[in-house]
Amino acid sequence: MIEILINTLIDNSIITAFLFVGVVTYLSYWISRNLTAGIIHGSAIAITLGLILAYAGGLYEGGTRGLADIPIFAGVGILGGAMFRDFAIVATAFGVDLKNLKEAGMIGALSIVLGVILSFFIGAIVAVLFGYTDPVSITTIGAGAATYIVGPVTxxxxxxxxxxxxxxxxxxxxxSILVMIITPFVAPLIKLNNPHAAMIFGGLMGTTSGVAGGLAATDPKLVPYGAMTATFYTGAGCLMAPSVLYLIINLMF
Amino acid sequence: MVIYGVALLSFCMIAGVFFGELIGYLIGIDANVGGIGIAMLLLIFIANKNSKNIKIDNITKSGINFWNAMYIPIVVAMAAKQNVLAAISGGWMAITAGVFVVILSFLAIPFLYKFVKTKES
Known part of the structure; x- marks a missing residue:
């Protein structure tokens, strides 16, 4: 009986993932309404719950893809993978105001470059404080502070x-995880409530998954603006970290 | 038809990712440079052209809007497949670096935003 059920879930992995996310979302909105009196948004709870389950999945299965390494949740890995994530991000662009985008184009580009530099040097400083002295290691850790793709590429x-x-x-x-969790809480304090601020946010943070998750839980209307700049960030980081930024670190150590 | 909307979305994504890969290849880095951003710009451009010669009807739109609405559920699935264990077992250095980067980046947002606003006025 149980085996037949498990096989059914495994054989229809993406459909199982739809069901799984639906249940998690329902629970999250229930918690939001009844335990936090609606103060913490349902999607923020759903994302946090997802991260907790990912941690549990990692402990249980010992893999690298959180819950998705457990066979019955393999579909969660596909649904939550880069392909569907990016597809949905592109879809959010439908309905974007071209005027807002044009106005904030320059500052968006500026915030990407500043964001890479800021994150890189904070990461590099922490690496030095923790006792790293060779320029290659300092640069690599600094690059990881940009995004978890820039780090290994560098x-x-x-x-x-x-x-x-x-x-x-x-x-x-x-x-990326901190940005997902913290953004909805700090958004009102830093006036992250309009398209321009969202583009700056995406450019400074740069982690596509962090920005995607953080803005989803803050205000879904801001998603395309933040995602737009964030998707250019990893490319900019991969360009700058192993070249200019490495040279600067190399001069200092 | 609904499939026209989904196909249009797919076209934008494939075209964008292709150009992102191409840019990466041309400047010699092993990463996609802004492919999804290009895809978004392409979709925005086509959607704004809409009123003149190409007509995107409501049923076609629903093919795009479905994926727009699936965005948050996909993000929840994305959260559930993160390597949270590796992040935490990276130790204090990883946690310290991550925390400082996020706090200081958040603090930089209002600063940069104010800078833009004063420049505009």
């Missing part, structure tokens, strides 16, 4: 050690 380009590359991914993951 580390591989500079032939950093596997440990340091893994560490750079961990830094990027922490950043």
């Amino acid at each position: 580390g591989t380009a500079l032939s950093a050690s596997a440990d340091v590359i893994a560490l750079s991914i961990a830094v990027g993951l922490i950043k």
Whole structure:
């Protein structure tokens, strides 16, 4: 009986994922309404619940894809993978006001460059404080503080050690998870409530998953503006970290 | 038809990702440079052209709007497949770096926003 049910869930993995997300969402909105009196938004709870389940999945299965490594939740990995995420992000652009975008184009581009530099040097400073002295490791960890893709791309380009590359991914993951969780809470304090601020936010943070999750829980209307700048960030980071930024670090150490 | 909307969305994404890969290849880095951003710009451009020669009817729109509405559920699935264990087992250095980067980046937003507003006026 149980085996037949499990096989049914595994054989229809994406459909199981739809059901799973539906149940998580329902529970989250219930918690939001009844336990927080609607103060914490349902989608913020759903994302946090997703992260907790990802942690549990990692403990249980020991893989790298959180809950998605458990066979019956394999579809969650597909639904939540980069392909569907990016497809849905593109769809959010439908209905974007072209005027807002044109007005904030320059500042969007500026915030991407500033964002990469800011994140990189904070990461590099922390690496130095924790005792790293070779320029390759410092650069790789700094790059990981940009995003968890910029870290390994830079580390591989500079032939950093596997440990340091893994560490750079961990830094990027922490950043992305924190942005997902914290954004809805700090949004009112920093006036993250309009398209211009959302474009600056996307450019400074740069982590597509963090920005996608953070804005979804703050105000879904802002998603396309933040996502737009964030999707250029990883490319800019991969361009700058192993070249200009590495040279600067190399001069200092 | 609904499929026209979904197909239009797919066209924009494939075209955008292709150009992103191409830009990455041309400047010699192993990453997609803004492919999804380009796809979004393409969709916005087509949607704004709409009124003149190409007509996107409501049923076609619903094919795009469905995926727009699926955005948050997909983000929830995305959260559930993150490598949270690796992030936490990265130790104190990873946590310290992550926390500082996020706090200081958040603090920089109002600063940059104010800078834009004063420049405009």
